[in-house]
Amino acid sequence: MFSKILIANRGEIACRIIRTARRMGVRTVAVYSDADVGALHVALADESVHIGGAAASESYLSKERIIAAAQRSGAEAIHPGYGFLSENANFAEAVEAAGLTFIGPSPASIRAMGLKDAAKALMEKAGVPVVPGYHGDKQDAAFLAKRAAEIGFPVLIKARAGGGGKGMRRVDRPEDFAAALEAARREAKSAFGDDAVLIEKYLLQPRHIEIQVFGDRQGNVVHLFERDCSLQRRHQKVIEEAPAPGMTVEMRSAMGEAAVRAARAIDYRGAGTVEFIVDVSQGLLPDRFFFMEMNTRLQVEHPVTEAIAGVDLVEWQLRVASGEPLPKMQAELAIDGWAFEARLYAEDPSKGFLPATGTLAHLRFPEGDARIDAGVRQSDSITPYYDPLIAKLIVHAPTREAALGKLTRALQNTQMVGTASNLDFLIRLSEQPDFVAGRPDTGLIDREVEALTSVQPPDDIALAIAAVFETGGLTRSLSDDPWQSLGAWQLWGDASRTVLLHHGGGQTNCRVIAKGRDLFSVHVGDRAVTVRLVARGDEACRVEIDGRQRSTAVFRMPHGMALFLDGRTHHFHRPDPLDGGAEEAAGGDRLIAPMPGLIKIVRVREGDVVAKGQALIVMEAMKMELTLAAMRDGVVESLNVGEGDQTSESAILLSLHPEDAA
Incomplete structure (x- = not known):
């Protein structure tokens, strides 16, 4: 076993890895940026190394600085967590070339699954069913539009690299395809450095069910059952559960065997997740699931698998990376009870889940009812530089009904002040009748978004x-x-x-x-x-x-x-008595930055006539692309930003005046 590891990540996953390593007697080294000097993961680690500026490109995405930090600290291995460099084959290769152990799959396995188009072709050869669509190299816009029409709308445009819902757009009509393709490519290029996409048939009644797999260096591969991750917004998961409601023994066996075949096809070792989209228009049937992608890393939702399988997946990662065989074989694994995980984010559901920033003036989690995986404490700040995840609340009970009741109570007993959050949204979602009845699907939140996100006045x-x-x-x-x-x-x-x-x-x-x-x-x-x-x-x-x-x-x-x-x-x-409300009154004339970010596209110039709802500026903040539209009809009077500019929260980006103004 390693004596010291470096964690090339931040936030809740870094804290979670540190806790397991400490229990195993393994010393930890944290890395941190300028924005994370006082972060929780820095305080928890045995030692910490500063690696650069607040921007991820200057710190957490710098392969050279992270490897240098590991060498300087005497760490023997690097755990990448998830996100950032966790699925970067070049980074894994560089780690091994530096004489260190990469706690994850081989570079070859990462590459095999890194591009979704190549991964789907590989899975077809391995006998794993895939979603109908176009997964080729030809990327001409007109060609892709033609293939989309042949597949039949609605379709899903997906970046072939990366994940997390980035570079992904659903398209329902042919006339919307070009704009959606442009946006998906732009977001994919920004997030992954690769703007190539693939086109898939969008299933109208889908569920997102994934299988946790694990392999070791001795050639053993097991699956640790399924997770249902169907509750999503913007293609990002919100509440996950394990096992999947309604799952039959026959279908679990078919999906588990397909996931193991996928892992064996690329000689996989370590923790991985094979994600399937399931057509539930006729119920859960063993011939209606399709391979979407494989995440060659630990997943954010891994705690629900740990809860029902009675294992510590991070401990498994450390043991397998150090050369030990899997702690358990397939016959030794069994499902015990039910588990849920809810992701608490700094975001405003009433404003389209717009990410939020701010200082957590007050933060209290329930004691005893839930496992809390958090990367922040009271008085910490949510900055615009990284994902706005605050914490994950995980519950486990003998039955689904009991576990869901525990989740609702844990959310209701969570207190948070200082930034907008999705806490009330999560409470309402945990009580939504279709979800309570065990009928989740990927379209549920979109269908019920008004009821789930409307602002309710106090009684x-x-x-x-x-x-x-x-x-x-x-x-x-x-x-x-x-x-x-x-x-x-x-x-x-x-x-x-x-x-x-x-x-x-x-x-x-x-x-x-x-x-x-x-x-x-x-x-x-x-x-x-x-x-x-x-x-x-x-x-x-x-x-x-x-x-x-x-x-x-x-x-x-x-x-x-x-x-x-x-x-x-x-x-x-309490209203500020010195505030006469001038800014509020002028709100219809000024386009305000909702948060700090990077101006990606400016679609207008001074003097242009615009219509209410017209897209004016595209900005990027917290790993998300935001399109800002005209507040009303008018003429662009002043334009205060250009493409490539960084802007602060509440900055006035442009001003309008009425078209008929002198």
């Missing part, structure tokens, strides 16, 4: 509790002084105060009347809500409303507060 009870919190009625300290302990209550009459609460749905006037030491009557519109304080803790309190007790907590910020109640987070803000 009267939340407003009443927030109003009492705002007066200090639920947070004052207990005192031995009987006069102080009476709080807002007055012997000669009820004290009252009017509170104006501003929230996402508007603003609400509440009148709070102190009826006694811990008793308040709150008038919200036409309704009077009685709030009684039952118990007070350090960070939360228990209140009684309409004969029902519930726990609640509040986190105060300079310009507002977050109220945690019944599994929801309600945000209230």
